[in-house]
Amino acid sequence: MTKIPMLDLKAQYQTIRSEVLQAIEEVLESQQFILGPVVERFEERVASYLQGGAAVGVASGSDALLLSLMALGIGAGDAVLVPPFTFFSTVSSITRLGATPIFIDIDPQTFLMDPQAVEAFLEERAQPHPQGDGLMDSKSQCRIRALLPVHLFGQCCAMVGLLSLSRKHQLYIVEDVAQAFGARTLVSPGVSRAAGTVGDLGCFSFFPTKNLGGMGDGGLVVTNRSDLADKVRMLRVHGANHKYHHLEIGLNSRLDALQAAVLFVKLRYVDQWREERIERARIYETLFLSSGLVGEEILSLPNSGDAQSHVFNQYVIRARRRDQLKEYLAKQGIKAEVHYPVPLHLQPCFSSLGYRRGDFPHSEDASTQVLSLPMYPELTAHQQETVVRQIRSFYRG
Ligand SMILES: Cc1ncc(COP(=O)(O)O)c(C=O)c1O
Numbered sequence: 391m392t393k394i395p396m397l398d399l400k401a402q403y404q405t406i407r408s409e410v411l412q413a414i415e416e417v418l419e420s421q422q423f424i425l426g427p428v429v430e431r432f433e434e435r436v437a438s439y440l441q442g443g444a445a446v447g448v449a450s451g452s453d454a455l456l457l458s459l460m461a462l463g464i465g466a467g468d469a470v471l472v473p474p475f476t477f478f479s480t481v482s483s484i485t486r487l488g489a490t491p492i493f494i495d496i497d498p499q500t501f502l503m504d505p506q507a508v509e510a511f512l513e514e515r516a517q518p519h520p521q522g523d524g525l526m527d528s529k530s531q532c533r534i535r536a537l538l539p540v541h542l543f544g545q546c547c548a549m550v551g552l553l554s555l556s557r558k559h560q561l562y563i564v565e566d567v568a569q570a571f572g573a574r575t576l577v578s579p580g581v582s583r584a585a586g587t588v589g590d591l592g593c594f595s596f597f598p599t600k601n602l603g604g605m606g607d608g609g610l611v612v613t614n615r616s617d618l619a620d621k622v623r624m625l626r627v628h629g630a631n632h633k634y635h636h637l638e639i640g641l642n643s644r645l646d647a648l649q650a651a652v653l654f655v656k657l658r659y660v661d662q663w664r665e666e667r668i669e670r671a672r673i674y675e676t677l678f679l680s681s682g683l684v685g686e687e688i689l690s691l692p693n694s695g696d697a698q699s700h701v702f703n704q705y706v707i708r709a710r711r712r713d714q715l716k717e718y719l720a721k722q723g724i725k726a727e728v729h730y731p732v733p734l735h736l737q738p739c740f741s742s743l744g745y746r747r748g749d750f751p752h753s754e755d756a757s758t759q760v761l762s763l764p765m766y767p768e769l770t771a772h773q774q775e776t777v778v779r780q781i782r783s784f785y786r787g
Pocket of ligand 1: 542
């Protein structure tokens with residue numbers, strides 16, 4: 391039986407092996423592993439690739455989120471609006487700081503934060519804060535400080551709508567771009583920007599499965615505001631502005647030189663890999679549309695969007711009898727995953743927030759229906775045909 395994985399990092403490695411080994415060798419020869427010139431060179435290159443002001447390398451995407459919220463001074467008494475259908479650390483970054491996540495249900499078509507839902511929430515539940523500027527959540531009495539949209543699966547949120555709400559209500563925007571490196575989003579007619587450079591801060595992850603993935607953990611904060619970049623740079627080294635002089639209580643959270651060296655090499659290929667992913671999404675779409683399953687057993691396919699507004703870190707369908715389908719595919723050697731089986735408002739660790747099943751029906755439905763299929767630049771058309779054929783044989787015998 392031929393096996394089809396979710397992602398084949400070995401195949402990617404073979405195409406860049408000699409360049410990566412040379413880059414690693416250079417770091418080994420320098421014996422400088424923490425920050426230093428290799429990290430700085432990567433930060434400069436990635437900032438110019440994204441055209442996003444300054445880039446600050448940190449230890450993970452989770453820390454990128456945490457450090458960004460810390461840089462904005464978000465903490466106890468503050469609230470951040472966030473979708474419940476996302477990876478865990480989008481929300482734990484808020485609660486770790488003693489702040490309160492306020493969940494806003496997703497747009498069921500895209501799985502993303504819906505500007506209209508945010509607006510409806512603000513109209514219903516927000517009131518002017520009694521102590522000065524800004525808004526207060528009338529239920530929790532927290533000051534609403536920020537929006538935290540997630541460009542989930544590689545697809546950009548509707549940033550134009552979110553930007554206008556953020557301006558109207560003086561809210562920061564922290565973008566979770568962990569899954570969307572290289573995606574571009576329209577900011578005005580005909581003008582696009584890299585996802586992660588539209589809000590106040592963009593938080594990237596270099597977890598190996600991401601579109602730009604390292605060989606270990608890594609992350610990045612990108613911001614057009616030099617004061618925030620300086621703050622994150624300080625916070626990532628224990629809040630010290632000079633060695634052993636601490637202005638704040640920061641973290642130890644640096645991108646290491648070995649990761650920066652590998653990422654510098656991979657950055658050269660990231661556009662090519664993005665186009666290959668987009669092409670594979672088109673192939674899946676064609677195959678599914680001719681399978682006769684769409685609208686019946688396959689409840690929906692991902693939105694192809696504009697040219698680069700979806701970079702398909704995951705190719706996610708909605709499927710009837712999802713769990714049985716996943717099991718059937720596994721028996722045929724095809725790996726598929728559920729991102730994510732439990733929305734965050736129903737996670738035991740967040741029970742004190744007081745949410746219940748039924749509070750966010752779009753997120754709850756998504757968690758029972760979504761299935762991520764194999765997706766990576768080296769996936770062959772033959773493998774894709776096999777995936778769709780096996781899905782068809784599950785439903786139609
Ligand atoms: C949407 C989202 N946010 C945050 C993260 C956290 O990134 P990391 O695993 O690098 O901490 C991830 C990745 O796992 C993610 O997918």
